[in-house]
Amino acid sequence: MVEIPLPASFTRAVEQSWGPAGRRWLGVLPALAEQVAQDWELTLDGRLPLSMNWVTRARRADGTPAVLKMGVPEGGHLADEAAALGFFAGRGAVAVLARDDARGALLLEEARPGTPATALVPADDEAATAALISVIRRLHRPAPESINLPELAGRIASFEQHLDRFPGDDPLPRSLVERGAQVFAELCATATERVVLHGDLHHDNVLAADREPWLAIDPHGVVGDPGYEVGALLYNPDPQSPDDGVLDLLPARIEQLADGLGMPAERVIGWGFAQAVLSEVWTFEGSGKDHMRSLRVAHRLLPLLP
Known part of the structure; x- marks a missing residue:
C-alpha cells in the first residue's frame, strides 16, 4: 500500500468542501493512488504542497518526470481542470499526460524548475x-x-x-x-x-x-x-x-x-x-x-x- 501522510489541514479542507463524499475519498485514497500508479506505470517521487487535491511528483516508466494529481471525483473540479488543460494543449499551461475522471486522477507535465x-x-x-x-x-x-x-x-x-x-x-x-x-x-x-x-x-x-x-x-x-x-x-x-x-x-x-x-x-x-x-x-x-x-x-x- 502506498504510504500517504495526510496533514490535518488537508483533510479538514476536503471534508469542509465535500462532506461525506470527501471523507469517503480520503478513506480510499491510499489504495486508489496505488492502483493508479500501477496502471500508469509510475514511481511516486515526493509529495507536493496540498490544498484541495492530493498531489505528488512521479516518474514515468521511461524516466521522465510528471505530477500525479488526485481529487474527489464526486462533484470535484478535476474534470473541469482536465478539460481546460486539454483545450490549452500545452500552450501556456502544463500538458495532460493521462486522465481518469472516474478515479479523479490526472497525470501532468511537471514544470521545471x-x-x-x-x-x-x-x-x-x-x-x-x-x-x-x-x-x-x-x-x-x-x-x-x-x-x-x-x-x-x-x-x-x-x-x-x-x-x-x-x-x-x-x-x-x-x-x-x-x-x-x-x-x-x-x-x-x-x-x-x-x-x-x-x-x-x-x-x-x-x-x-x-x-x-x-x-x-x-x-x-x-x-x-x-x-x-x-x-x-x-x-x-x-x-x-x-x-x-x-x-x-x-x-x-x-x-x-x-x-x-x-x-x-x-x-x-x-x-x-x-x-x-x-x-x-x-x-x-x-x-x-x-x-x-x-x-x-x-x-x-x-x-x-x-
Missing part, C-alpha cells in the same frame, strides 16, 4: 506581471460551443447566495457585495469575447519552465470574458505586511495589464473589484475567516469604478 512568479514580487513586480500577461496571451482562444465547461456568468449565484444568507453588514458590508454582484453581471453582459479561461490565474499558479518560459497550473476551467483573468492578479500574492504590499502595486499593475492585454483600464479595475469581492464571498462559504487582503483591494478599487 517550477519557481512561481511569486518569487519576483515585490522586487520586480513589473516582470511578474509581464510573465502573467504572456501566459494569458498564450491561453486565451475562442471557446468552442462543444466544450464542457461552466459559464463564467454562473458565478453570479455566489453573490446572490451570500446576500440571502447574510441580510446585514456582517460578515461583509452588504452594499459592497451588492456592488460586486452588479459589476460582475455588467462585465459578463458586455463580454468582448467568449474564451476558455484559466479561472484562477495568479502568481502561485504560474511557474517558470524550460519548455516555455512560464506555464500555468491548476486551472478552474470556465468560459467567458477574457477580462476575468486579470482579477486575481490584483490581490495576489500575499503581501509581507497587511498595510502595504499589494495595495501599493495596484496602479502600476492596472496600467501594465491594460497596455499588455489591449484592455480598457476600466475593465481591469472592474474585474479586479468584482473578483476581490467574490474572493471574500467564497471565503465565507467555507472557513468563515476573511482574507482581508482581497477586501482591502476591493475598498481601494471601489472609488475608481466608472
